Amino acid sequence: MKAESKETTKAALLKSGRRIIVEKGYNHTGIQEVLQDVGVPKGSFYHFFSSKEDFGLAIINYDADIHARVVEQYLGDTTLSPLSRIRRYFDDKLKEFKSLRYREGCLFGNLSQEMADQNERFRARLQEVLAQWRDRFAHCLQEAQAAGEISSQWNAQELAEYCLNSWEGALLQMKVTKSDKSLKAFIKVTFETVLKP
Amino acid sequence: MKAESKETTKAALLKSGRRIIVEKGYNHTGIQEVLQDVGVPKGSFYHFFSSKEDFGLAIINYDADIHARVVEQYLGDTTLSPLSRIRRYFDDKLKEFKSLRYREGCLFGNLSQEMADQNERFRARLQEVLAQWRDRFAHCLQEAQAAGEISSQWNAQELAEYCLNSWEGALLQMKVTKSDKSLKAFIKVTFETVLKP
Numbered sequence: 149m150k151a152e153s154k155e156t157t158k159a160a161l162l163k164s165g166r167r168i169i170v171e172k173g174y175n176h177t178g179i180q181e182v183l184q185d186v187g188v189p190k191g192s193f194y195h196f197f198s199s200k201e202d203f204g205l206a207i208i209n210y211d212a213d214i215h216a217r218v219v220e221q222y223l224g225d226t227t228l229s230p231l232s233r234i235r236r237y238f239d240d241k242l243k244e245f246k247s248l249r250y251r252e253g254c255l256f257g258n259l260s261q262e263m264a265d266q267n268e269r270f271r272a273r274l275q276e277v278l279a280q281w282r283d284r285f286a287h288c289l290q291e292a293q294a295a296g297e298i299s300s301q302w303n304a305q306e307l308a309e310y311c312l313n314s315w316e317g318a319l320l321q322m323k324v325t326k327s328d329k330s331l332k333a334f335i336k337v338t339f340e341t342v343l344k345p
Numbered sequence: 346m347k348a349e350s351k352e353t354t355k356a357a358l359l360k361s362g363r364r365i366i367v368e369k370g371y372n373h374t375g376i377q378e379v380l381q382d383v384g385v386p387k388g389s390f391y392h393f394f395s396s397k398e399d400f401g402l403a404i405i406n407y408d409a410d411i412h413a414r415v416v417e418q419y420l421g422d423t424t425l426s427p428l429s430r431i432r433r434y435f436d437d438k439l440k441e442f443k444s445l446r447y448r449e450g451c452l453f454g455n456l457s458q459e460m461a462d463q464n465e466r467f468r469a470r471l472q473e474v475l476a477q478w479r480d481r482f483a484h485c486l487q488e489a490q491a492a493g494e495i496s497s498q499w500n501a502q503e504l505a506e507y508c509l510n511s512w513e514g515a516l517l518q519m520k521v522t523k524s525d526k527s528l529k530a531f532i533k534v535t536f537e538t539v540l541k542p
Contacts, residue, residue, distance in 0.1 A: 317514025
């Protein structure tokens with residue numbers, strides 16, 4: 149196997165695993181299903197990953213990298229005001245979930261729910277990933293405070309924690325109702341009560 | 346088997362199944378584990394439940410009944426103002442999760458996350474249970490609006506939806522961080538910004 153095709157196979161396994169796990173959960177996903185989806189033999193899988201657990205953690209890291217880049221594209225876009233960047237992020241996510249017919253939700257939220265009590269390595273890594281997301285939002289909320297777009301009475305970290313947790317809860321409800329009602333309620337109430345001057 | 350001991354066995358199976366599923370999830374829970382926990386043979390299980398799916402749905406109904414009674418105890422307590430009842434509900438839930446060392450979370454939230462994309466019967470039933478919870482909260486929020494405790498600019502249903510989804514998201518984060526930080530942030534921000542006169 150050439151170095152390039154090695155990387156391609158690894159990426160294909162991560163991508164396929166991510167897609168299956170975000171829908172079915174970690175415990176309910178079989179390695180065999182991923183192998184069939186990608187069209188590679190078992191040996192190829194174990195060349196890259198020592199175990200299913202190792203694979204699951206690699207998927208979290210793979211998705212965390214993509215997620216961090218996307219978040220940066222939005223929150224680092226200085227052509228918009230800090231609060232407008234946050235608003236655009238949620239508005240676009242709503243459209244994305246609509247196109248997914250309100251399935252999947254957030255990989256980190258799903259795995260947190262499923263694995264936090266079951267696997268300490270997953271729990272610890274998910275805690276880090278969610279904390280990085282919160283920190284990036286808190287930074288943007290601080291900018292919004294400095295710009296006078298939202299009240300400075302709040303600790304930006306606490307506010308970011310509140311908003312992102314509430315978003316995760318809205319995604320959960322979206323999956324159950326198969327509608328954007330909960331995401332719209334989140335955006336409306338958040339920007340009209342919590343994130344106010 | 347006497348009628349009384351039949352009911353006891355059924356209740357023991359539901360209670361044990363609930364306890365195991367809230368921690369491990371539905372897919373990861375084996376009927377065998379429940380049988381061992383309760384100490385009854387397989388035949389006894391299939392006397393009460395036609396399948397694992399049937400058992401899972403019965404557990405949702407079992408927990409929904411308990412949950413509705415608890416919610417009613419809080420929100421129907423007219424010795425307190427409507428908003429104080431809601432506040433006491435969340436304050437006491439926080440203490441309960443502390444005593445559980447921030448494990449488990451909400452059975453309905455967990456199963457929604459895990460099963461909404463996987464099983465239409467689970468999804469539909471969970472949607473009903475969560476809607477009943479929201480309706481009860483909306484009713485109390487309407488009372489709070491009538492009493493002038495919170496602003497009347499909001500549709501009480503939308504506000505209830507927002508608050509309960511945000512709570513579910515805070516529970517998810519609680520499971521990952523194994524701390525009450527997210528629940529405290531939820532209570533603080535909700536009662537100081539969203540639920541205001």
